[in-house]
Amino acid sequence: MTIKKGFFFAFAAIIILIPVYVAMSSQNVLDNGKLYKFKPMAYDPLDPFRGKFLRVNYETDFVLTKFDFDEGETAYVSIGVDKEGFAFFKEAHKSPPATEDYLTTKIRRSRLARSLEDQIAAMEEGGFDPSKMDTRGEVSIDIPNNMNKYFINEDDALKAEKVFVTEREHIYIGVRILGGEARLEDIYVHDQPIKEYLHK
C-alpha cells in the first residue's frame, strides 16, 4: 500500500508540475524576453470552441532566405525591426541564428523571389552588375507557435472584434521573444492593452 501511495504522489506531482512548468516558462519569456511590436495583417471572426479568442494573422509571405527549403521543413526565422519600430520576419535560416532573436516555424511555400525575377530580367536587358545581385529567395512561413490566438473574456470578445475593425491602423501585437520561444503579451490599441482600452 505504501509503494502504491508513493507512486500516486509521484503521479500527482507530475500532473501538477506540468501546468506549473508551462506557467513558469511562459512567465520567464514574458518577464525577460525582448518586446517586439507586430502589425496585425487581418483577423478572423472568433471561435467559441475553446473559450473565445481573437485570431491574429501576420505578414508571413515574402520572407527572405539564402537556403533551399522544402515545403513543411523546419526553419528558424530571425526577427527584424523596421524604421517605424514594428517587427517583421526578416530571414529564414536552417539553423538558429546565434546573435539575433529567432522563432521556430515551418515553411509553407518556397518560391523564387520576385525581386530575383526582376533582377534576372534586368540582367537580360543588360546594364546590371551580377556581382551586386541579391540572390536570396523568398519563402512563405507558417505563423510560429503561440502567436496567433488571443484568448479573451467572453463579455469582451465582441467589443474587441469591433475594435479590430475600427481601430485597425492603431493596433499592434506585443510579442515577447526569448531563446526561440514566443509569448503573445497583449494586443495594444493606441498603445494601451486592449483590455484597458475596452474598459476605459
Added chain:
Amino acid sequence: MNATQFLLNFADKIEQKEIVNQSTAIKIRSYIRKLEDSTPIELFLIISGIMGALFCAAGIFSIIGHNWDEYSKTVRGVLSILPAVIALYFYYRAIFHHPKSRPWIEASSVFLMLMIGASIALVSQTYQLDGDFKQFIKVWAVLTIPLFYFARASGITILYLGLISALVVDVSFGWFGIPNIGEDENSMWYWYLLLGFLPHYYISLKKKNRSQSVRVIYMSYVVYLSLLLAMLVTVKGNYFLWIATTSAAFYLLGKRFMGENTSIFGRPFQLFGQLWIATLLISLSNKDWMNFIFRNDSFIQMFKPEGPNSLYRELDSELNTERIFYFVIVQLLMVGLYIVYFLLKKHFKDVSKLVLFTPLFLFVMMILHEFLLPEWMVVFLVNAYIILLGLNAFIVGSENRNVPQMIYGFLLISILLWLRYFDTDWNFLVKGGVFIGVGAIFFLINLTQKGKLERIHRNKTRRDDN
C-alpha cells in the same frame, strides 16, 4: 417484482403449503439469494457515475471558457492547477478509501483524466498559447496511462483511444469542405501510446475460462475500432491481404479469450473477423470483380509496375517502398499467426480452419491467378471456398444449437446463389443442372440430419415418471 423476489415468495409459498419442510425452504432461500447477480445494478452505478463525471467536466470546461482575465496572469497561472488538484483528491479517495468500489474508481478516473486536460487548457489560455494541438494530446495521453494501472480503470478506454486516434488520422478539408483523410505525421506516437494501454487490456482479457464480462467486451469494441481506423490510414496497398490477415488474427484472439460468451455481440472479434472475411471472399467471387481487385491490389503488381491497368503504374518509388514495407509486415503477421496457432493449438477451441486460413488462401489465389490457373478455375475455387465456409457455419451452428451462426451460413450461401444465378453466363441447361445439383446436396444433408429431430421428438413423448 424481479425474478429473485418472485422466487423467494415462491419458496415461502411451497413452505406454507408444506411441499417442502422448513429447513429445506431455508436452504432454497439462501441459494436463491446467492444466485442473484449484482452485475446489472453495478453497471448502472458505474455508468451513472461516469455520466456525472462527464457532465461536471463539461461544465468546468465551459466555466474555463468564460476566461477570467480580470485577474492577473500569476493568479490565474496558480489557479490553473485547481481542476487537477480537485480531481486528484477524488481519485485519492477512490483508490485508497474505496478500492473495492468500481463506480467510485471509474467515475473518478474519468473525472481526473478530463481535469488533467482542463488544467493544461487553462494554463495555455492564460498565457495565450495557441500551441500545437498534437503535442497537447501526447502530453495528455501519457499522463492518462497511469490511470489504467493504479486502479485498473476501464471506462476511460474510449476517451483514451479516441484521443490517441487523433494522432494517427489527419483530417483536412479541401475544396467545398470535402474532408480529406490521411495519415498524420505523428502516427508513430499512436502505436507507442497504444503499447501503454495494451498491458491493461491483456491483463483484463487473460482469465482461466473463456467468457468475458461487459467491461472487456466494451474495451474490445473500442480497441477493434481504433485499430481498424489506424490501420486504414497507415497501411499502404495490399488491402485485401491486410484485412484478411488481421481479421483472422482477431478471430483467433477472440476464440482464445471470449470463445464462451453466448451472444455473438459478446464476441466482437469473431463478429468483425467473420464479417470481413465473408465480404472479401464474396467480392472476389465474380470474374470481373476479381480481375479488377487483383489487378489493383494483388501484391504481384508491386513487382511489375508497368502492368496494363494498374494503380501501381505510377512509378512513385517512395510509395512503392512503403507498399513493400507493409507487404513484408503483413507476411510476417501471417507467418506469426500460423506459428502461434500451431504451437499453442491446445489453447484454441472450435477454431474454424476455413476462416483461419483465408489469408493464406487469398495469397495462393493471387499467385494462381497470375501464373498457373485460368481465371475460371480461380473463380471456381473461391466460390467453392465460400460454399464450404457457409456449409461449415451452418452445420457447426446446428451442432452447437447456435442460431445466429446457422443464419450466417444460410445467408452466405443464399447471397452466393443469388449473385451466381444472375452473373454466370453459362448455357442455361448447364447452369440449371449445377443449381439443381447443389440443391440436391442440401436435401441430402437434410436426410442425414433428420434422425436428430426424430430422436428429440421421441424423447419428448417418453414417460419416465410413471
